[in-house]
Amino acid sequence: MRYSKLLIPTLKEDPAEAEVVSHKFMLRAGMIRKLAAGIYTYLPLGYRVIRKVENIIREEMDRAGAQELLMPAVQPATLWQESGRWEHYGRELLRFKDRKDTDFCIGPTHEEIITDLVRMNVRSYRELPINLYQIQTKFRDEIRPRFGLMRGREFIMKDAYSFDRDEAGVDESYQKMYKAYCRIFERCGLKFRAVEADTGTIGGSFSHEFMVMADTGEDTIACCDTCSYAANTERAEIREAKTPASPGPEAALEEIATPGRKSVEDVAVFLHVPPERLIKTLIVMDGKGHAAAALVRGDHELNEIKLKNHLGWASIEMADEETVRKVTGGPSGFSGPVGLKGIPVVADPAVKSISNAVAGANRQDMHLCNVNVPRDFRPDEFKDIRIVKDGDGCPRCSGTLHLSRGIEVGHVFKLGTKYSESMGATFLDEDGKSKPMIMGCYGIGVGRTAAAAIEQNNDQNGICWPLPIAPFSVLVLPLNVKSEEVRGAAEKIYEELNSSGIDTLLDDRDERAGFKFKDADLIGIPLRVVIGDKGLKDGIVEIKERKSGEVTKVPLANATESILKMIRK
RNA sequence: CGGGGCGUGGCGCAGCCCGGUAGCGCACCUGCUUUGGGAGCAGGGUGUCGGAGGUUCAAAUCCUCUCGCCCCGACCA
Numbered sequence: 018m019r020y021s022k023l024l025i026p027t028l029k030e031d032p033a034e035a036e037v038v039s040h041k042f043m044l045r046a047g048m049i050r051k052l053a054a055g056i057y058t059y060l061p062l063g064y065r066v067i068r069k070v071e072n073i074i075r076e077e078m079d080r081a082g083a084q085e086l087l088m089p090a091v092q093p094a095t096l097w098q099e100s101g102r103w104e105h106y107g108r109e110l111l112r113f114k115d116r117k118d119t120d121f122c123i124g125p126t127h128e129e130i131i132t133d134l135v136r137m138n139v140r141s142y143r144e145l146p147i148n149l150y151q152i153q154t155k156f157r158d159e160i161r162p163r164f165g166l167m168r169g170r171e172f173i174m175k176d177a178y179s180f181d182r183d184e185a186g187v188d189e190s191y192q193k194m195y196k197a198y199c200r201i202f203e204r205c206g207l208k209f210r211a212v213e214a215d216t217g218t219i220g221g222s223f224s225h226e227f228m229v230m231a232d233t234g235e236d237t238i239a240c241c242d243t244c245s246y247a248a249n250t251e252r253a254e255i256r257e258a259k260t261p262a263s264p265g266p267e268a269a270l271e272e273i274a275t276p277g278r279k280s281v282e283d284v285a286v287f288l289h290v291p292p293e294r295l296i297k298t299l300i301v302m303d304g305k306g307h308a309a310a311a312l313v314r315g316d317h318e319l320n321e322i323k324l325k326n327h328l329g330w331a332s333i334e335m336a337d338e339e340t341v342r343k344v345t346g347g348p349s350g351f352s353g354p355v356g357l358k359g360i361p362v363v364a365d366p367a368v369k370s371i372s373n374a375v376a377g378a379n380r381q382d383m384h385l386c387n388v389n390v391p392r393d394f395r396p397d398e399f400k401d402i403r404i405v406k407d408g409d410g411c412p413r414c415s416g417t418l419h420l421s422r423g424i425e426v427g428h429v430f431k432l433g434t435k436y437s438e439s440m441g442a443t444f445l446d447e448d449g450k451s452k453p454m455i456m457g458c459y460g461i462g463v464g465r466t467a468a469a470a471i472e473q474n475n476d477q478n479g480i481c482w483p484l485p486i487a488p489f490s491v492l493v494l495p496l497n498v499k500s501e502e503v504r505g506a507a508e509k510i511y512e513e514l515n516s517s518g519i520d521t522l523l524d525d526r527d528e529r530a531g532f533k534f535k536d537a538d539l540i541g542i543p544l545r546v547v548i549g550d551k552g553l554k555d556g557i558v559e560i561k562e563r564k565s566g567e568v569t570k571v572p573l574a575n576a577t578e579s580i581l582k583m584i585r586k
Numbered sequence: 587c588g589g590g591g592c593g594u595g596g597c598g599c600a601g602c603c604c605g606g607u608a609g610c611g612c613a614c615c616u617g618c619u620u621u622g623g624g625a626g627c628a629g630g631g632u633g634u635c636g637g638a639g640g641u642u643c644a645a646a647u648c649c650u651c652u653c654g655c656c657c658c659g660a661c662c663a
Contacts, residue, residue, distance in 0.1 A: 029612065029624060030598050034656060054655065160587085163656085279663065299663060319661065335661060349663050377663085404661095478623095496622060531623035538623090549622060559622095 018489075020524040025062050027536050037233045039471035040165030042480050046540045048488075055162025055170030057464075062540060065488035065520075066467045067173060071152050073204050073485060074175045074461060081197040083148040083177050088130045090154060094120030096129040100439050105331065111158045123156040128436050128458060131178040135454065136442035142182050145444060145454065146190055150177030152463065166464035167424065168235070173464050179457040180437075182446060187455040191223075191431050194459045198227050198427050201461065206483025207470060210423065212238045213248040215322050216430060223431040227461075228423030229469035238423045239405045243416025248405075251322045253418065255401055256410030257366045265372050268387040270355075276382045279350025281315040284384060288375060292316040296368055296376040296388065298352040300336035300344055300360075303328070308336055308344050312354055312364035312396060314371060317403040324363065324402045345379040353377035354394040355385055364396035365403045424469040425462075432456040474564070480541030481564040489522040490584055492542035496530045496549035506558065506573055507548045513577040519584060538563070544580060548573075 025047040034051070035041040043049045048063030059067055075085065094112070097103035102110075103120075111123045124130065131149060139147065152175045162170050179190035195211065202209045207229050214226040226249055228238055239253040240246070248254070278284045285292045295315025301324065302308045309328055313319050325333040341349040344360055353376035354362060368374075373387040388394070407420040436442065437453040446452050467486065474481045484490060491514055495507035507523060514521040522542060524533050530549075537545055547559040558576050560569045560583065571579045 026596085027624095028597060033592085033598070036657080051655090160660090161657095281662070297663075299661075301661095321661065335663070338663095341663075352663065499621090529621055529623085529625065531621090531625080534623045536624080547622080551622075 018522055020522060021526050023061055023522075025060070025536075025540065027539055029535075035165065037164045037167065037472070038475050039167065039233075039468040042471055042475060042539070042541075043165055043468065046480060049165065055159060055168070057166060057169060057171070059464075062488045063467075066482075066486055067463055069486040069488070070205060070463050070466050071173075071175070074152065074201055074463070077197045077201045077204070078150050078175070078177060080200075081148070081193045083150045083179075083197075085151065086149050087151050087153060088124070088127050088134075090124050090156070092122055092124045092127075092130055094122060096133055096440075097122060100129050100132075100436055102129070109157050109159065111156050124153075125155055125157040126458075126460075127151070127153075127176055128178065128432070128456075129440070132436045132440045132442045132456070135178075135180055136437075136440060139180065139442075139454075140444055142444055142446045146179060146181045146186050148177055148179040148190060148194075150175060150459075164233075164235075164468070166468045169464065172462060175461040175463060177459040179459070180442070180454040181457075182444065182452070183455065187431055187433075187457055190457050191429060194429050194457065195225060198429060198459070198461070202227060202229070202426065202466075205466060205470060205486050206474070207426075207466070208473060209426070210238070210240065210247055212240075212423075213246075213252055214428065215249060215251040215326070225429050226423075226425045227427035227429075229426050229466075229473060230421060231424050231469060231472040232422050233472055234422035234424040236423050236425055237420050239407075239409075239418040239420055241411040241414065241416040241418055244411060244414040246411050246413040246416075246418075250405050250420065251320070253405040254412035255403065255405055255418075256412045257401070258370070258410060267389045267392060268373050270388065270393055271386045272378055273384055273386050274382055275351075275384045278382075278384075284375065285315065288384070288386070290375055294371060294374055296354060296371060296374045298345075298354055298357075298377055300341045300349070300352055301333050302336045302340055303330040304332050304334065308340055309361045309363065310344070310352070310354065310357055311402055312362065312368045313403045314365065314367045315375075317365060317367060317406070320402055320404040323400075327363065327400055327402065328361070345377075347377070347379035347383075348381050351377040351380060351383060353379055353385055353388070354396065355379075355388060357394070362394075362396040363402055364390075364399050366399045366401060367403065368396070369399060424465065424472065426466045426469050427459075427461040429459045430457060432458050475541075478535070479539035482541045482543055484543045484584065487520075487541070487543050489520045489542050491519055491521045491544045491546060491580055492524060492537055492540075493521060493546045494524045494533055494537060494548065496533075496547065498525055498527050500550055502553055503548050503550055506553060507546075510546060510548070510558070510576050510580075514580060517577070517581055519581070544583060546576065546580065 027047045028045040031041055032044045049057045051057055155174045156171050159170050162168055181187040209227055209229045211225045211227050214224045216224050237250045278287045281292050281295050292315035297313050297315050299311045299319050311319050311324050321333050338349055345352045376385050376388045378385045409418045411418050434453040442454050443451045471480050493507050493511045495503045498504050511523040543563050545561045556573050557570050558573050
């Protein structure tokens, strides 16, 4: 295409609203424009990237045996009420009424719709397994959209749903998708890792997230340095550390005044005790009148998701002051396990091995010293409920876990029968019995994948697109379009590349060289062919690789051939 | 939802405290010169100062309300 005919409104200055590089460069390179918070228009350049990513996804999904369809974005509440999520999904689900006052929502995901479709149309085991997918715009009314396409409210997502007769089948479907995802992200030129993850609102039994490694990522993942174990910190298990061989002798329990010292840090400093000698007691509640106490070592952090899953609660939050007083008898900041009654007490295993610990006394401005398990208290159970730290032990081997940041671009779930049972998606098996289908679901954030690619591939001057998802593969840049010779050579190369099926952009604008170079670097086309009077005098054009900056000078006559060679390499 | 900040030409901002003709840089349009890393000169267009109400002779500026956007938080007891 010709640059002069394309809408590519590049910006010289950083837009004030952009925080991360991918957002900045997408705005500056004229790929996206914001319409409202978390809602963006894809301009021609940006949409080309989106389509490249989509097509890679399509090819790999089709190769894996999935079938493409397209479901409505607007969904009736009745289906969501059937699955029970109309009540449980929360404010993220954008709801509205039509003119007849019927409730609808804009789909944040499509389990209900696909399950409805399949239960109406698939009845026999002979028709299973089946895997259906779509690439479609979703809407989730995020608390706080940010980072451009990284966390938008409206976004393009590929979502696939598999239906199987039995466990073995769903395992196979899951594995197929897992492999397809690996191929997709490899083809997109991304450094990524598949990690074990929590299943969140979608529900289900087992899942992996596909994380693109990037320091700006919103998720933290723990990877073992020895084996292949990797997990989101929301889920990452921790190998229980061995208890110290000889804990000190147990001293007598003692109450001590700690006026105004509520936080672990304040108490530790005040009593001259390291934080790891403290027991942090957190009172949590589920919003339905249940409360529980969680104990973790002072220098550890509670993993609410682990605790929530362990307690089997639908939601979890820190207890308010009133609840804390009711449950512990003291104000918040001074809660402790000794004498705590009437609510379940879950302790992290690390709490077991603290000898002569410090804990809240459940009284204003008082703490207890020399607290010991089991002499002074016995938790109802010990359970890994803390957040993994860099350097913790791997749960699968003797290795060590290290933390790094990632961007979640894909997620595969084994859903089980959660939706098929609540919505009656059953089939008749060989034995003539009606059974619920076993489901899996598999998502990829298309825009987020593009954004993640920029996070991994950029420099000071702009984006360095990986070839497979670049908006164009080659940029032909004549320095002076007023020169017949230069323009002629550029047009020739442009035509030849086009007819070889290469996505080529011709910068035919009558602009100064420096201006065009700056734009070229910004929009990040992988290969740039520069044609100028000077070079042409010697029959030479330059090919520059965006990422490496490497320049190759080739004879004009061989230019197209050389470029094709570099692309197909 | 809590805290902080910001809405002034397409973009980035100044002006607001202390009310008195709406400005700067970039971008845009015209012409000439220039032409291998965001050119120079000359000329030009561009704004309901986010919106509504109020105070005032007079409001971008002061007051009230409202809408939008950005950042931090919404575990650290």
